[in-house]
Amino acid sequence: KNRGALILVKDRSEGMAVINRVAPEHLELSVNDPDALLSDVRHAGAIFMGRHTPEAIGDYCAGPNHVLPTSGTARFSSPLGVYDFQKKSSVIYCSQSGSKPLAETADILAQREDLEAHARSARYRYQ
Known part of the structure; x- marks a missing residue:
């Protein structure tokens, strides 16, 4: 009731701008060809592809961890994953x-x- 919105956009470009501005925790690309939109999504925690992939599948059935960036933090953060528990090093080389x-x-x-x-x-x- 207090956490949803319907935003009417004039075209795909404006729609992608809204998505990337909101940086949703969950994004359903409930369209016939979600792959055509995916490359334009820069900021979203979990992206559910097509009309047969509801967000609930991500909550209960799909493999990815369900600790997602909330409140627009997908603009600079990723879902929690196995790489968060691995040590990494930067390797820098200059001629x-x-x-x-x-x-x-x-x-x-x-x-x-x-x-x-x-x-x-x-x-x-x-x-």
Whole structure:
């Protein structure tokens, strides 16, 4: 009663803009060709594809975890999943020629943050 809305849009583009602005926890693409819309959905917790895939299937039967981003947080967060329980590392590699412009930038930024050791470590790579 107090948690739903019907929003009439003029076309698909406006509809996708509304979806991505709302960033729904659950999104049912209850249309004949949901695959045609999927690539335009940037922000949604769980997306239910087509007229035969109600949200209740996600709640009770489908495999994905049902801990979803609520209140529009799908704009910057994902559903809880197995990867949230795995440790990951970032691996960064610069070539000698590629390092120079990046190190110059890092030097400037580190100086602005008063992180002199960081600035010197970057400066050492391009001088």
